[in-house]
Amino acid sequence: MDIFVSWAGRDSHAAARILREWLPEVLPFVRPWVSSEDIRKGTRWSDELWGRLQRTSYCIVCLTPSAIRSPWVNFEAGAVARAVRGPSYVSPLLLGISPTDLAGSPLAMFQCTEFTERDVERLLKAVNTLATAPIPESQVSVGLGRTWASLRDEIGRIDLHNTEDSEEEEDAIDDDTLDGWLHETEEKILACVAWSGDDRPLTAKLIAHLVNQNHVVTRHYVDQLVHRGFLHEQRIVGHHSTYVITSEGRAYAVEEDLT
The missing domain is CATH 3.40.50.10140 (Toll/interleukin-1 receptor homology (TIR) domain)
Structure with missing residues (x-):
């Protein structure tokens, strides 16, 4: 066991x-x-x-x-x-x-x-x-x-x-996860945000629903994508953060045929 x-x-x-x-x-x-x-x-x-x-x-x-x-x-x-x-x-x-x-x-x-x-x-x-x-x-x-x-x-x-x-130790782990690849869930998140477009930014909760994933897991991968520069976090006082894709993220999505 x-x-x-x-x-x-x-x-x-x-x-x-x-x-x-x-x-x-x-x-x-x-x-x-x-x-x-x-x-x-x-x-x-x-x-x-x-x-x-x-x-x-x-x-x-x-x-x-x-x-x-x-x-x-x-x-x-x-x-x-x-x-x-x-x-x-x-x-x-x-x-x-x-x-x-x-x-x-x-x-x-x-x-x-x-x-x-x-x-x-x-x-x-x-x-x-x-x-x-x-x-x-x-x-x-x-x-x-x-x-x-x-x-x-x-x-x-x-x-x-x-x-x-x-x-x-945690920082070392996170650096490893960013070493030249994206997890399958990260690619799903990137595809959803790219599909939504800049005029319809998504919250982490909505992203979790779209990729059919636990909110905690989704939030971790969203944070990783922000840290890597593939997503941009938009913060508005009194509201949940929303996310849009960056030019780097869109380039990756196109290269990997995610859209």
């Missing part, structure tokens, strides 16, 4: 790596996947990530005070919720924050797990019920009881309040 462990920033990344090693100790059937550890050398990062998001059965989001502000974890969680065929589940694991800190965040729609032994046990049992061959619940409780102190101590050694360079 594949479990996608999402992270953003150094503290969140440290927690994700700890979970990657710890989860199979309690649930031996799980295969935790952490992008920094499990993407094969020589593989295009974005292809591997998107394929993994579509194959995973459960997503644990390592949320720290710095990661909660990251658009990247929102993107991954939204992608799992939208892309997985069949049952999909997302659980933000709250590290150094409380459920009230998620107010206004897209992640607030998911069932959060506080970092307490009792709540983590609930999370493990929820994952266990999704397994093809689940282990007895009593075995889950015993496994957690045996390893909880060690997990708590390892997580406790992470400096959850150090935000210096917290977006370093």
Whole structure:
């Protein structure tokens, strides 16, 4: 059973790596996947990530005070919720924050797990019920009881309040996604905006509807296209931003026969 462990920033990344090693100790059937550890050398990062998001059965989001502000974890969680065929589940694991800190965040729609032994046990049992061959619940409780102190101590050694360079890894990821190609969803977005024309600028919500995609995922790709110079964001006080295609974006659309 594949479990996608999402992270953003150094503290969140440290927690994700700890979970990657710890989860199979309690649930031996799980295969935790952490992008920094499990993407094969020589593989295009974005292809591997998107394929993994579509194959995973459960997503644990390592949320720290710095990661909660990251658009990247929102993107991954939204992608799992939208892309997985069949049952999909997302659980933000709250590290150094409380459920009230998620107010206004897209992640607030998911069932959060506080970092307490009792709540983590609930999370493990929820994952266990999704397994093809689940282990007895009593075995889950015993496994957690045996390893909880060690997990708590390892997580406790992470400096959850150090935000210096917290977006370093995320920036490197985003640079890779911009390296000379567009994702299929980005091309769909570009085609829709090009078709709409300059006199009918589109909001991110309308774009999401047109490309039949989750709003969080769409917003991430729209931001990427703006960053690359293929879309222009029009901001009007008191209204949602709208987007039109740039000359660079139109040139790409024509070259790739998107219009």
